[in-house]
Amino acid sequence: MGSVSRGLLVACGVVSLTAPSAEPAAQTYPSRPVRVIVPFGAGSITDLLTRTVMPKLSDALGQIIVVDNRPGAGGNIGTDLVVKSNPDGYTLTLGAASTLAVNGFLFRNIPYDVATAFAPITQIARVTNVLVVTPSLPVKSVKDLIAYAKANPGKLSFASAGAGGTIHLCGEMFKSMAGIRMEHIVYKASPFAHVDLFSGQVQVMFDGIPPALPHIRAGRLRALAVATARRSQLLPELPTVAEAGLPGYDVQGWNGFAGPARTPKEIIARLNRETARVLAMPDVREQLLAMGAEPVGS
Numbered sequence: 295m296g297s298v299s300r301g302l303l304v305a306c307g308v309v310s311l312t313a314p315s316a317e318p319a320a321q322t323y324p325s326r327p328v329r330v331i332v333p334f335g336a337g338s339i340t341d342l343l344t345r346t347v348m349p350k351l352s353d354a355l356g357q358i359i360v361v362d363n364r365p366g367a368g369g370n371i372g373t374d375l376v377v378k379s380n381p382d383g384y385t386l387t388l389g390a391a392s393t394l395a396v397n398g399f400l401f402r403n404i405p406y407d408v409a410t411a412f413a414p415i416t417q418i419a420r421v422t423n424v425l426v427v428t429p430s431l432p433v434k435s436v437k438d439l440i441a442y443a444k445a446n447p448g449k450l451s452f453a454s455a456g457a458g459g460t461i462h463l464c465g466e467m468f469k470s471m472a473g474i475r476m477e478h479i480v481y482k483a484s485p486f487a488h489v490d491l492f493s494g495q496v497q498v499m500f501d502g503i504p505p506a507l508p509h510i511r512a513g514r515l516r517a518l519a520v521a522t523a524r525r526s527q528l529l530p531e532l533p534t535v536a537e538a539g540l541p542g543y544d545v546q547g548w549n550g551f552a553g554p555a556r557t558p559k560e561i562i563a564r565l566n567r568e569t570a571r572v573l574a575m576p577d578v579r580e581q582l583l584a585m586g587a588e589p590v591g592s
């Protein structure tokens with residue numbers, strides 16, 4: 295027998311010994327608690343979505359799901375923990391457009407490749423962001439804000455819950471299209487930014503509707519417009535930014551559920567099925583829609 299033939303027999307033997315192991319592992323999955331890393335702080339839109347969906351998914355899987363907030367570096371710190379974890383389905387992430395896609399184009403030294411680092415499970419939701427200002431700012435509309443910024447160059451700052459996130463990019467796109475200057479101030483999570491917005495220490499923010507809505511209703515923040523091309527059912531009186539003075543402006547946020555690359559496809563398939571069922575539950579849909587998040591389950 296030639297060396298090539300012997301090599302083929304050895305290779306086939308390895309395949310025959312190892313290939314069937316994935317399916318039994320998937321059949322017993324999960325046999326211990328699952329950790330879902332949220333790469334943003336508590337109170338962020340991603341955190342709120344996770345804490346709405348995961349208890350139901352825990353019931354469906356018959357196992358505890360531990361939500362672990364690991365904010366920092368625009369979400370890259372927490373996401374990198376997932377990417378480098380054992381691809382066995384026990385460390386997952388519920389991330390955002392930034393951590394699962396956009397950051398790969400914004401950070402020079404991002405520690406993972408967004409094109410190959412993940413085993414996608416499902417898109418969780420599409421999210422609408424709202425433009426809010428501190429009530430002490432003498433503006434009542436998008437046109438007022440643009441006029442004020444042009445008349446007071448360098449005096450406005452806008453907050454975000456992380457560099458490179460959708461909230462940050464909403465502000466950068468607004469600045470670019472309006473031809474204005476605003477300094478970007480980064481916070482670990484929306485609630486930290488809100489405190490400075492209430493006091494007027496920062497003046498402007500695009501934020502997810504869920505964390506901003508209680509403060510809008512209480513008068514602590516003034517809402518000017520929504521960032522998407524369509525109005526929000528939660529704030530139907532608000533125009534879109536495009537309607538209010540910047541034609542063509544449209545930023546849609548989204549959140550996705552994923553594991554590290556090479557997670558067994560049988561495990562990914564089960565997580566996909568169970569998560570889609572959870573997102574179709576009337577009470578979950580109602581909770582997500584009340585947050586301004588449109589459930590997907592793709």
